[in-house]
Amino acid sequence: MTPVIGLISGTSVDGIDAALVDITGTDFDLKVQFLAGVTYPYPADLKEKILAVCGGAAISMAELAELDDAIALAFAQAAQNIQTDYPSAQLIGSHGQTVYHRPPLARGVDAQAASRRVGRGARGEGRDFTPYSLLGYSLQLGRGAVIADVTGIPTVSNFRSADIAAGGQGAPLVSKVDAYLLSHSHEARSIQNIGGIGNLTYLPARSHPDWEKKIRGWDTGPGNTLLDLAVQHLTNGARTYDQNGSWAATGNPCYELVEQWLSQEFFQQPPPKSTGRELFGWEYLHQCLADAAPYQLSPADLLATLTELTVASIVHSYRTFLPQIPEQVLLCGGGSRNLYLKRRLQVHLEPVPVLTTDEAGLNADFKEAIAFAVLAYWRQLNIPGNLAEVTGARQAVLLGDIHLSGIINSDM
Template sequence: MNRFLNRLIESSKAESRLVIGLMSGTSLDGLDIALCRLEGSGLFSKVKVLQERTSCYSDDFKEDIRSVFSKREVDLEKVALLNAKIGKVHAGLLIEALEDWGVEPSEIDFIASHGQTIYHAPKSLHGLENYPNATLQIGDGDHIAIRTGIITLSDFRQKHVAAGGEGAPLALYGDYILFSSRLENRVLLNIGGISNFTYLPIDSSKIICSDVGPGNTLIDLLARRYFNIPFDEGGQIAARGKVCESLLDELMAHAFFSEPFPKSTGPELFSINFLESTVRNTGNTHLGGEDLIATVTEFTAQAIAKGLNLILKNTESALYVSGGGSHNSCLLESLSILLPKVRIDKLESLGISSDAKEAVLFAVLANETVCGSAVETGGGPVVMMGKISLPE
């Protein structure tokens, strides 16, 4: 038997495993790396985050990705080249992290690599009758496995699509395993480029996981355009601006917000083209950067609140926020006003860093594939996810 397959079998039988989760989201700010100690599987899983970091991307690398990111027409050669390059870059950043942490690659049981989403195309967005849901992540797992010498699980979203899902959001599985509670109704809200939530009622009667609208994507686009900075740190620019109500109303009138849960979306919809056309249609071309950022920040908050209010129906619940948006005070203040019966807290109060959450969740998904079973959540396809790449 291949020695790495044998290693995988041994890992599946061990009391615990060292697993690394890698996540690069639609914000393109860097690679989140989480070194986790995992015990058990399914609802008996226990996870301890031993180390975490975000390794920032160089500006050149970000621009490389943006050249193919969320665009319908791209240079196919560039996509092929980036599939290999992203895998190699991620492997290099992981090796640097292990060296800094004093951890040998041989100590790691396996890697869970999300890769980089470059296009998300659920049928609700592409509208083509003879084509299924689709999504594409690049940064091939074989390159990571070969360069690090560590077994790598990657390309998680394809199994979800194959089983009838949209490939997003996948937080449902990890949120259900790690954060279900018998003491309170919980909402796990992640505000990355796109906002998504998992609703975990006390009785687990109707778990819902769905994208709910834009997260940081429009805010970041405007921050780069008007202020030449990657994001609005802490919501400081939004706090200085004034919300344009006519523009906000038109943004909120988009058909996406009337579609039933669960649903998924991406920067393909909530793009700069979408915003610019709405600005023109509402006669608000005079707005400056601060007012635009204030408006799209409020748009993000209202989109989240509208979706959650449909689910929660004024029941008392606890909301735990993660992702880059969890650091935006202006956004969180709006959410607290729009969700008066919801106690809002950061994910840290549940023992996991807001910034590391998604990397940890992919480590959990890989753990299920190696030593668990398909988890029945009542809210998504019952599948195990991730393609396995061996280092030889």
Template sequence: MRVLGLMSGTSADGVDAVLAAFSGPPRRPRWRLLSRAGVPYPDDLRQRLIAAGQGQPIQAADVIELGEALTEVQAAAARACDPNGSAQLVGCHGQTLWHRPPQGERRGSSWQLLQGPLLAQLLQRPVVFDFRAADLALGGQGAPLVPAADAALLPAIGGWRALLNLGGIANLTLLPPQAGPDRTAAVQGWDCGPANTLLDLAAAQFSAGERRFDADGAWAAQGQVDEALVQRWLQEPYLQQAPPKSTGRELFGQPDLQRRLRELEAAADRRDQRLEPADALATLTAFTAAVVAQDLARGPAVLELLVAGGGARNATLMAELRLRCRGLQLRALAELGIGESDREALAFALLAWWHHHGVSGSLPSVTGAAQPAVLGVCAHPSL
């Protein structure tokens, strides 16, 4: 079956699309990645999505228009990836505007903006969307959902294998080894903390909006890391919290960046220095890598770390990861045939295929839900 997967992550920079073919047993399917495409959000739409995702007040009429505009870009990405309309099904994550993990007796909730029926009508294909709600209703985090797909699509190796996505948020999947006492262990996964959210916001602020991100980490490479601040930040409550856990811009957004910049400025003042943008970016980049390294150190010993997401193109961030994650092999997920922007779109294609077959797509070992669930709601086009 040919399935389109559409994904827009916390960075809110656009839509990644893949066309994949799935067949065989659901838990270990045969799969091929047939094509891929990426469509950026127009600047105005991106800014409005980021503002809404950081809690800026928005009128109901604007939410409707935002949802329509976003859905049209999702449709454009689908057409760019599958111009002949060969897909029989579409899996679309939508754009997360707000994510509230469960806390105590309070259940979690998550808002992925998308007009699913409109997308189905535009593409004339069934669209599976709203993937997080069923897991949240069962007491889970509703995220991350990609680890289940990682376990199904990637083979086990001789030791624990980790997959790191460096999108807006850094998240990890840990896959058990193919043999030995841990071979029956549960798949693990969680959101580590910030990746590109703080880096992109800082680059835009320091460049007065001329740069949307620090290309290749070149700006950060010119600066000096404030290691004392990095180590202090690592003690923050979310970063010390044990999984299951998930997060987003509501915690690591513009207000969080401003707090960290104030702390960097205060540290520079104590040294009778002025805070340089390169030093701030170097410290934020090192912080992202340090968060990942801290999380890896708490779990089972990992043999290999596969990296995907936009942050995999940041040479300075990758160098910091190699420095801080010693003792394991670090390489790009692209070496296994899944490009750095393909992994999450491919995962939501698989989740849609699972939905079509009535197969559960969530892992309670990752989300903390009471039980697995078939994920998503399917919208069909009108004939």
């Protein structure tokens, strides 16, 4: 067994999710034993700075460097803390904190018009290059080299860049982990993560011919982000989220608004696709508030309507882009604990059971952190971590940069 720590802070910026797991096997024989999981909140001032940058605030390069270091040190501290009652980990997989995500074509470039032959390979043969404007870009802060140095544990970080360089979205990256830990022999499943942003992995039954080639995944749209921002707006910052969806549950959704919002371009865009706070952030919420003004919704009605948008965007994705409605939906992430959201999703997907990954043997709260522990483990074994069918990359690639730590023997 290899003890590995997985670290991630998602788009909600709630804090650092740390998971300590023991891993054996490689793919079909992959096994993960969950040992511990803890969410370590960011210090208030650090969280404020991260949210400001995610919201588009301009900062100097010096301030960016300071923020990068502060996040790295917070991640390193989380890695050290979670090992307190356990044997030392041999590896860390750190996703870091996303502060900017630009999917390919986000600037409205016509892919066909822009594709062109611009160079020749090393042997002189023609080679098609992707113009830079067609590539995605994603920035995760919290340098792996710092984490490795502080903890003394080899650390894999910067997972998204290799997939993006290969023409992929850089997201979602957890689909291959989902495939080997959560697929079913005879049932098609959808693993629906509801963090700040929602994303899915569709897993055909393993008995299906070429089942691995049929796996699909993409970002479905807002998860908790708009809900959390709305709660902050409605309470003047006194509250940051609606626990269990209890406030939204007292309201009534405005379905006319939901239909209007679902016409937004992202929801109609076929996969592969990804998104983030750059689209579903404060500016988007302010537009939602403006759209809702004529309806004179109560605060509870507004939260119920935004919840319905998250639910409707998920259901729309399933019905529009999946080869079939899955026979089972497994939720994970913070939104899996939103009982009102889960109930509304069950209503829309009836009779498909809506469960959580807990019920399939994988911790729903720390599933994403566990996934990045596995991705780090695969990287160390030189096993590609992405699924090109999911991200749109040209091929499977090794994910992440390895940072070693320790004193090098001068006699070597």
